[in-house]
Amino acid sequence: MSAEARGAAAPGAGTAGAEVTLLGVRHHGPGSARAVAAALAALRPDAVLIEGPPEADDLVAAAAEKEMVPPVALLAHVADDPARAAFWPLAEFSPEWVALRHGLDAGVPVHFIDLPAAQSLALGPRGARDDGPPADGDETVTGGGDTSGRDGASEEGEGSEVPGGTSGPAPVDPIAELAAAAGHTDPEAWWEDAVEHRTPDGDPLAPFAALAEAMAALREHHPAERRDLVREAAMRQRIRAARKAGHRRIAVVCGAWHVPALAVLPTVAHDRALLAELPRKLKVELTWVPWTHRRLSQHTGYGAGIDSPGWYHHLFTAPGQPVARWMTKVAELLRAEDHPVSSAHVIEAVRLAETLAAVRGRPLPGLTETLDAVRAVMCDGSDVALALVRERLVVGDALGEVPDSVPAVPLQRDLTRLQRTLRLKPEAAVRELALDLRENLGVERSRLLHRLRLLGLHWGRPSRDGVNSTGTFRETWQLGWEPEFSVRLVEAGQWGTTVRSAATNKAVADAQDAELTALTALAEHCLLADLPDALPEVMRLLADRAALDTDAGHLAAALPALVRTLRYGDVRSTDTSSLTAVAHGLAERLCVALPAACTGLDADGANARRAELDAVHQAIALLGGDTAERWAGTLAALAAREPHGGPATGVPGLLRGRAVRLLLDDGRLDAAEAGRRLGLVLSTASEPADAGGWVEGFVSGGGALLLHDPTLLGLLDGWLCGVSPEVFTDLLPVLRRTFSSLETGVRHTIGSRVAAGPLGAPAQGSAPSAPLDEERAEAATEVLALLLGVSIPQPRIPRQVDRRATA
Known part of the structure; x- marks a missing residue:
């Protein structure tokens, strides 16, 4: 040198x-x-x-x-x-x-x-x-x-x-x-x-x-x-x-x-x-x-831009016969995922990789040659299986470890202690964790994960069937540790020296400037994370915001999240009495403010309000009591506010139809009254666009109602047949959106009934209009008798036939 x-x-x-x-x-x-x-x-x-x-x-x-x-x-x-x-x-x-x-x-x-x-x-x-x-x-x-x-x-x-x-x-x-x-x-x-x-x-x-x-x-x-x-x-x-x-x-x-x-x-x-x-x-x-x-392997953020760290690790730790050892690891991975890979595949893949390197003028097979050989020999040309190899081996899920002797903020040390106590080892690979909240271990793990989420450290993310499922004793999380969580732990150290104290102080600080909707979500997080020292302050601010907020949209967005938290009282042994009082107060104010807030909305506003209407209806059903009765009155008022003086003077048909459907589903309105209102809406005196919106609101959420009540289906069929071609073209997007939301079987059955002939309003108990096909019925008689376990009377054989049989 x-x-x-x-x-x-x-x-x-x-x-x-x-x-x-x-x-x-x-x-x-x-x-x-x-x-x-x-x-x-x-x-x-x-x-x-x-x-x-x-x-x-x-x-x-x-x-x-x-x-x-x-x-x-x-x-x-x-x-x-x-x-x-x-x-x-x-x-x-x-x-x-x-x-x-x-x-x-x-x-x-x-x-x-x-x-x-x-x-x-x-x-x-x-x-x-x-x-x-x-x-x-x-x-x-x-x-x-x-x-x-x-x-x-x-x-x-x-x-x-x-x-x-x-x-x-x-x-x-x-x-x-x-x-x-x-x-x-x-x-x-x-x-x-x-x-x-x-x-x-x-x-x-x-x-x-x-x-x-x-x-x-x-x-x-x-x-x-x-x-x-x-x-x-x-x-x-x-x-x-x-x-x-x-x-x-x-x-x-x-x-x-x-x-x-x-x-x-x-x-x-x-x-x-x-x-x-x-x-x-x-x-x-x-x-x-x-x-x-x-x-x-990542090129942005805190990444190093190494496309293949797993491959590099293999090259460094296996200097002798790296290609053969690599193919063996690939075969083990694919076999574990139920891919039919044998030792013959490994031998052939090694030979192909070496041949490709020779053809391409390379001294040894590189990652390109090995992956080409794996795709051709072990994956049958499939990029799906090859993606698994890239994910697990080329990149890898290795996560390092550091000793306890290195300097760390107190919050990091408390989290490490909790991870050991609760047997939650950080891992780079994403894995699913199911928690049973009826067990102490499941509850403590859930509290830790929710507290970390409040601190902005999303080590665990609730899956779809997690905290928002209908059951309250089960949570499902997706766990995956990221290196930058170390920085967030240092940042969160300003709020406290333990996970619980830091989450408490962070929740109280976030509540100071939060709006009503954010406060309800924060209250839910405090209950899930079991932060009794933060919940009173959050609830005080929530009550103050709810008393001063006059926006029905804010109230409608806040109530469902607030009521949802009440489900956790029994399972998590937390006191939700203050939350219940605030929820009833929000519902009472919403019953008064919602009818006026539904007036004069355009199509987009009506669609957004319908989603809020459904969510509030489900929330109030959980509250029950006098609040549910007042809500029924609010729905009745919505259903009756027709736009006699123009669209700006009444509730859009989408919301009126939805209110009628919710009352019908709750048993507060019978089918005859619903049919009468549908007939009025579909009369020639109503605007076709408003009538189409009414039908969308009424039918959405389940079209089986039209199958069980032929009167409603007949009214709807008659209205559609009487609409002029020009108006029908304008209504077509609404109608397609309405019926596309129905289940496939329901759509097919409705279509077959309409295709069978005119749909009237048959009298109660009357026979079907189509005559019985005796020949087709007789062909199925024996099978039905066998299924029902009954005997069929034998037909009387003519005398001349008997004589021929005797002869």
Whole structure:
């Protein structure tokens, strides 16, 4: 390796004879990780320097504990603004993690040498805009989606924000440039062939010398951004500090892009001048947090942009016969999912992958070749089964672990304690959890998940048959842990030191400025989360808002959620008496305000009000008592408010018809009266559009009523037959929407009855108009008799037939 690649000693006392070896890597590359391991084993350095925030030096020792299982990440956040945070993810196949573990195992000092997190967070994210939200810090080993060895590339391809408010040149992808120079159009395939599939042999430092030379040539044509120059000045200062501390063999593991800038040290004054442009340091806190392969695969947010972390992990942990071992894992997965895969499939898939690599001129099969072979041999050409392989193996569901000794906010420690007590282990893979609220364990788990939801930490999400199901003793959740929950726990730490106290304080704070609808939802959450200290304040504010709110829409939206919470009193042993009083008060005010609020609505407003009408009707049915009687009177008033003076003077037909149907279903209106009202609406005196809306409101919710009452069906059929062609064209969208909501069997039966002939209004008890077909009835007689277990009288045989039989 050249002197420039190894680095030169900076002038100063105590630095004579110190040798610095620069190991330029591609972040999260298994080939780079293996090369770093071989190089460090040969160099045997007495100090290891790694690209990362220097404040993390105090956390290095935790990586040696057996409870530390990658993937993990360093988390740095501003102490008084936890939302401003940055992650430095490390997987088992990350060169930085390999260097970190080598230093700990060898007992030599390990230090991070990048720009301090206190200053990188003050700078803001690379490419940040003034009007954009804060993003993850770009001084991470991932660089916000960059996997090229040059971290921190802006995804938008714009100039980045730098000290002093100036912008540097647009970022360059070094791997793409090198691949293009080598005549390859696919940078990933070129890098995989050149580095990832290469087994270290011969001189372990040779790959780093070649990469350093390539990066030096690139930087001659693509000057570094201003922010990179500042970061590299900080790195050089840390290298000088290591030399001054007396270390003689120093290994530096950093992004390959930075190697040319670190190989030759400029003057100390030069670097100090660059660092003087940095903003004032912020107060930051750092810790280790678990990470996931799935998050590494994402290109946005806190992702690292590694498309195949599961595949990379396999390449790093299975250096011998990686393709055969990979195909075996694929076969195990597919067999577990009931796909017919045998050992013969594995052998054939390995052969096909190797053949494809040879045809394509690749030294070894890459991920493309292995997936092509899996699709053709094991998945029978199906992309559905291949998607399962991509999800479970190419990406993977690995979730790291961190020891209890690492620093954590009290809220995090309380959550960890509760997770162990309730046997709820965080997992990256989404799984279903069914809770029985009649058991103490089920209740406590439900309370924890609901409290976390109040804190904005949606570890569990209720499924469709969860808390909104008709039963109250069962909840079903979808659990899936995300790495960014660590940041949200830090943010939520401002509300309390335990999950219960934090959820209580957060609920009270949210209630102060919440509107009526939001308050009812918050009250429900407080009951589900069992927060008796927050519920009185929420209920007080809810009662005040309900007393002052005159908007019938707000009242109609608030009442169903409020009544729904009353179901949890018996199962969860919570006191809902105050909630009941508020619910009855809301219902009383709604009975008075709703008729006026339903007047003069257009089509969209009427549709929205109908949904509210149905929800309120169900809620009041649960309340019962005098409130239900008053509500029946409100529905009767709605049904009678016809628009005699124009649409603006009455209730739309959609709502009037719906009110009649609700009264009919509750038994407060008989079929004869409903038929009379339908006949009046369908008379020639009514507007066809209003009549169509009335029919839609009356029929929606179940069309079997038309089958059981031929009078109603006959009235509707006669009205449709009498509508003029022009009006029928205008009514067609409403009619199609109405009848398309009916069940298929009901639609077919109604159609067959209408097709059979005119539908009249037969007298009570009269026979059907169609004559009995005796021949068809006789053919089914024997089968019916057999099913009913009765005997059929034998027909009398003529005498002449008897004689023939006797003969």
